[in-house]
Amino acid sequence: MVSSGITGRTRPTKVKKHAAAQKRKRDDVDVEKLEQAVEELDPRNGSYRDFTDLPLSEPTKQGLKSSHFAVMTDIQAKAIPLALKGYDILGAAKTGSGKTLAFIVPVLENLYRLQHVGMDAGLGALIISPTRELAIQIFEVLRQLGKQGHMFAAGLVIGGKSLEAERQALTRMNILVGTPGRILQHLSQTVAFNVDDLKMLVLDEADRILDMGFQRDVDAIIEYLPKERQTLLFSATQSRKLSDLARLSLQDPEYVSVHAEDRTATPKTLQQNYIICPLEEKMDTLWSFIQASKKSKILCFFSSAKIVRFVYESFRHMQPGIPLLHIHGRQKQGARLDTTAKFSAAKYSCLFATDVAARGLDFPAVDFVIQVDCPEDADTYIHRVGRTARYNREGRGVLFLAPSEEEGMLKRLEAKNVPIELINVRQKKRQSIKSQLTHMCFKDPALKYLAQKAFVTYAKSVYLQKDKETFKLKEYDFEGFAASLGLPGTPRIKFLKDDDAKQKKQASREALEVSDTSAEGEGEEDGPAKKKAKTVRTKYDRMFERQNQDVLADHYKKLVKNDLDATDADDQDLNGEAGEDAEDDFLSVKRRIPAEASISDVVPEDTEATTKDQKVVHLQGAKQPLIIDSKRRENLLKSKKKVLKLMDRGKKLVYDDEGNPHEVYELEDEMDFKARGLPGEQRKKFIETAREIVAEADVQDKAAAKAKRKEKTRKRKERERMEAEGVDVEDGGVTLDVNQEDLLANFRADAEASESGEVRGKKWFQEDESDEEDKGKKKRKGKRRAKVEIEEPQTLEDMEALAAGLLG
Numbered sequence: 069m070v071s072s073g074i075t076g077r078t079r080p081t082k083v084k085k086h087a088a089a090q091k092r093k094r095d096d097v098d099v100e101k102l103e104q105a106v107e108e109l110d111p112r113n114g115s116y117r118d119f120t121d122l123p124l125s126e127p128t129k130q131g132l133k134s135s136h137f138a139v140m141t142d143i144q145a146k147a148i149p150l151a152l153k154g155y156d157i158l159g160a161a162k163t164g165s166g167k168t169l170a171f172i173v174p175v176l177e178n179l180y181r182l183q184h185v186g187m188d189a190g191l192g193a194l195i196i197s198p199t200r201e202l203a204i205q206i207f208e209v210l211r212q213l214g215k216q217g218h219m220f221a222a223g224l225v226i227g228g229k230s231l232e233a234e235r236q237a238l239t240r241m242n243i244l245v246g247t248p249g250r251i252l253q254h255l256s257q258t259v260a261f262n263v264d265d266l267k268m269l270v271l272d273e274a275d276r277i278l279d280m281g282f283q284r285d286v287d288a289i290i291e292y293l294p295k296e297r298q299t300l301l302f303s304a305t306q307s308r309k310l311s312d313l314a315r316l317s318l319q320d321p322e323y324v325s326v327h328a329e330d331r332t333a334t335p336k337t338l339q340q341n342y343i344i345c346p347l348e349e350k351m352d353t354l355w356s357f358i359q360a361s362k363k364s365k366i367l368c369f370f371s372s373a374k375i376v377r378f379v380y381e382s383f384r385h386m387q388p389g390i391p392l393l394h395i396h397g398r399q400k401q402g403a404r405l406d407t408t409a410k411f412s413a414a415k416y417s418c419l420f421a422t423d424v425a426a427r428g429l430d431f432p433a434v435d436f437v438i439q440v441d442c443p444e445d446a447d448t449y450i451h452r453v454g455r456t457a458r459y460n461r462e463g464r465g466v467l468f469l470a471p472s473e474e475e476g477m478l479k480r481l482e483a484k485n486v487p488i489e490l491i492n493v494r495q496k497k498r499q500s501i502k503s504q505l506t507h508m509c510f511k512d513p514a515l516k517y518l519a520q521k522a523f524v525t526y527a528k529s530v531y532l533q534k535d536k537e538t539f540k541l542k543e544y545d546f547e548g549f550a551a552s553l554g555l556p557g558t559p560r561i562k563f564l565k566d567d568d569a570k571q572k573k574q575a576s577r578e579a580l581e582v583s584d585t586s587a588e589g590e591g592e593e594d595g596p597a598k599k600k601a602k603t604v605r606t607k608y609d610r611m612f613e614r615q616n617q618d619v620l621a622d623h624y625k626k627l628v629k630n631d632l633d634a635t636d637a638d639d640q641d642l643n644g645e646a647g648e649d650a651e652d653d654f655l656s657v658k659r660r661i662p663a664e665a666s667i668s669d670v671v672p673e674d675t676e677a678t679t680k681d682q683k684v685v686h687l688q689g690a691k692q693p694l695i696i697d698s699k700r701r702e703n704l705l706k707s708k709k710k711v712l713k714l715m716d717r718g719k720k721l722v723y724d725d726e727g728n729p730h731e732v733y734e735l736e737d738e739m740d741f742k743a744r745g746l747p748g749e750q751r752k753k754f755i756e757t758a759r760e761i762v763a764e765a766d767v768q769d770k771a772a773a774k775a776k777r778k779e780k781t782r783k784r785k786e787r788e789r790m791e792a793e794g795v796d797v798e799d800g801g802v803t804l805d806v807n808q809e810d811l812l813a814n815f816r817a818d819a820e821a822s823e824s825g826e827v828r829g830k831k832w833f834q835e836d837e838s839d840e841e842d843k844g845k846k847k848r849k850g851k852r853r854a855k856v857e858i859e860e861p862q863t864l865e866d867m868e869a870l871a872a873g874l875l876g
């Protein structure tokens with residue numbers, strides 16, 4: 069919690085006490101005069117223009133003066149006199165018209181006249197904001213205005229900090245600014261937090277705070293507050309729903325809507341345009357626009373954090389020549405604050421944002437607001453575009469609309485009196501970045517993963533939109549969109565194809581399976597073996613199942629198919645035969661084990677039933693058939709390790725100039741061979757060397773796995789500790805980040821394993837790894853390569869390593 073004894077001066081205690089007493093005396097006299105003046109104030113007179121026309125306390129006057137506020141804006145001139153007289157207010161005025169001061173001034177003044185000051189007074193005013201950034205901004209204005217002599221203690225509670233530390237300070241607060249969740253948390257958990265004497269409740273961006281997302285929290289907060297209080301609601305798009313007003317127990321509220329008669333709902337200084345931009349051209353158009361506006365301050369809105377991240381990471385890498393920033397709700401608080409501060413201070417910059425930055429934020433001098441993804445409704449449009457052309461300054465808004473969105477969205481905007489005109493994109497100036505994005509996605513699996521997630525969240529957001537007249541799912545060219553993000557294929561979108569939930573589940577499950585259905589259901593062993601084997605999954609299968617089940621299904625199939633084809637070829641080479649069954653089955657090993665894992669997946673087998681209790685199984689390459697006449701033998705078939713032992717190990721073959729296969733010794737110089745020692749000794753030596761290599765790699769793998777486990781435990785403990793301390797872990801995005809990082813790391817490992825030895829450049833958002841780890845990885849890579857070179861894969865681990873290489 070940030071707190072401010074608004075006076076903020078430091079003096080020796082005795083002197084301080086004396087000065088405070090003197091001040092209180094002065095204030096008492098002041099208060100009486102002020103009460104009188106406010107009593108005489110005629111709030112509907114309409115002749116108040118300057119702040120000095122109002123009966124305000126000396127500290128507030130000084131505060132306004134030091135911040136260079138002299139003339140009131142319309143909303144201030146109308147709302148402040150009413151609020152000073154204690155009316156409940158429903159205030160609506162365009163974005164950037166100065167609503168913040170319209171409630172801060174009455175808060176300071178009304179509490180001042182009541183002398184609601186000091187530790188014993190308790191909380192006098194509570195100001196609620198929908199986002200942390202906006203709460204911080206309000207708190208800053210409050211601090212600026214109050215620091216010239218007010219004695220209130222003011223605090224900010226927005227989550228992300230230790231609850232305990234906030235608790236201590238909370239009991240002393242007279243004015244509190246915060247977000248709904250955190251305020252409620254304190255009301256329900258901080259015993260000493262006393263709101264019984266609360267005088268004023270303020271809701272900034274009231275329509276947002278009262279909507280469904282915050283409804284539960286706000287209703288619960290209201291339950292704690294005394295009914296006898298003054299309530300002020302402000303927003304640029306105000307709802308007048310009676311149910312909302314009843315929820316807040318407003319008493320005969322005054323509607324102060326200064327721009328209601330205006331022909332437009334947005335500032336006059338704002339120039340608003342839209343362009344028709346099919347989904348698949350968005351990236352190119354945005355990039356070209358940024359290129360053409362490097363000497364500007366640009367704010368771009370997207371529909372989800374995933375898209376923001378993808379665009380930020382990919383554009384950043386392409387070096388656009390203007391500083392890029394990004395902000396979304398999944399970031400940690402520190403990063404968000406850092407970004408808002410940087411963008412506020414920047415002269416030229418481009419900020420990619422979700423709607424977390426759409427409301428209330430007062431970034432100075434924004435030139436352009438680009439709405440790259442269509443807003444969900446006209447109100448969201450108005451709030452987004454309102455980040456420019458604030459307080460009589462000029463600004464431009466550009467809305468990207470897909471052809472199918474045009475009619476619906478324009479209708480909504482027209483209904484809200486938003487004047488917007490169509491402009492065209494100069495096609496000649498549009499640069500295509502598709503091939504660059506494709507190349508980048510190809511080179512960096514982590515970026516490709518981001519693109520996939522961006523694609524899916526975009527499709528999902530369109531699917532979930534309430535306004536079906538604007539967002540017509542079937543009309544978007546999703547394939548073109550996927551390609552424009554640099555993706556090699558279109559990630560699967562379940563809801564586009566299947567309506568029935570059951571079908572959907574089935575489909576995604578099927579998508580994970582390799583298309584070979586013939587191997588299934590062979591023999592009775594499949595049943596129990598299948599069930600048991602479901603728990604045996606490779607990390608790749610877990611990864612695909614958990615994160616990308618819907619995203620990658622088709623692509624995954626393709627990869628696996630390629631994998632199969634490639635390994636089929638190897639198989640032919642090595643064995644000099646190309647039996648269809650043998651190829652499929654051998655290769656399906658790597659993919660089928662996790663999902664089905666029966667013995668038929670591991671090895672081609674031929675099962676004959678001899679008697680009721682006896683079966684003969686012919687294992688590929690085994691010298692003798694295996695007779696299954698007992699439970700123990702049957703179980704043997706379920707163990708892949710044991711079965712692999714029974715199988716033929718395969719031979720290493722070398723091809724002559726005509727392409728005919730030979731065993732190695734056939735083409736070797738006999739003298740050379742003899743010089744290396746007896747064949748038996750040579751074999752022994754070879755096996756020993758290979759074993760040493762494998763053993764060493766094994767030790768390293770185990771150490772790495774142990775370190776990973778340790779790190780996971782540490783992170784879990786850290787999270788538990790933070791939760792115990794009340795730190796808002798979810799809000800800060802910690803949980804998600806951890807998972808995501810793990811996944812990115814997996815992708816990186818895949819890519820690295822597949823490379824033939826050259827050291828890769830650092831990824832754009834790869835965390836720094838210690839040299840030690842790097843060295844370890846490189847060593848392991850070397851070992852794995854060595855293993856593959858020596859022989860065809862013999863163990864499951866070998867197969868997985870090979871599969872990983874092919875996947876990468």
Ligand SMILES: Nc1ncnc2c1ncn2[C@@H]1O[C@H](COP(=O)(O)OP(=O)(O)OP(=O)(O)O)[C@@H](O)[C@H]1O
Nearest residue numbers: 139140141163164165166167168169304428430459
């Ligand atoms: N009386 C005034 N004189 C000069 N500048 C003012 C005055 N009142 C407000 N401003 C300035 O106008 C800008 C916009 O004010 P504010 O953020 O309060 O707008 P708002 O109406 O709350 O906007 P939004 O609807 O987007 O939240 C701020 O930079 C603020 O400092």
